[in-house]
Amino acid sequence: xxxxxxxxxxxxxxxxxxxxxxxAVRVLFTRLSSxxxxxxxxADRLEEExxxxxxxxxxxxxxxxxxxxxxxxxxxxxxEDARAAARRx
Numbered sequence: 840x841x842x843x844x845x846x847x848x849x850x851x852x853x854x855x856x857x858x859x860x861x862x863a864v865r866v867l868f869t870r871l872s873s874x875x876x877x878x879x880x881x882a883d884r885l886e887e888e889x890x891x892x893x894x895x896x897x898x899x900x901x902x903x904x905x906x907x908x909x910x911x912x913x914x915x916x917x918x919e920d921a922r923a924a925a926r927r928x
């Protein structure tokens with residue numbers, strides 16, 4: 840009797856079930872590992888996109904605030920000029 844047949848006969852159905860269970864665990868571990876790698880790459884890519892978007896929003900926000908501050912300053916100056924002109928008349 841060859842060694843493989845001897846092992847199968849010795850362990851029987853329990854051995855076959857154990858081998859199938861080990862194979863299933865290996866397949867599940869490989870699948871889980873590849874899923875984790877894929878999701879890590881996806882998270883890194885999305886994090887970089889978010890960083891770029893935040894930088895764009897931040898620069899646009901600064902420009903908008905600068906324009907708004909200038910407009911408020913101009914409006915305040917115009918109101919002060921109008922009040923001064925009203926006092927003189």
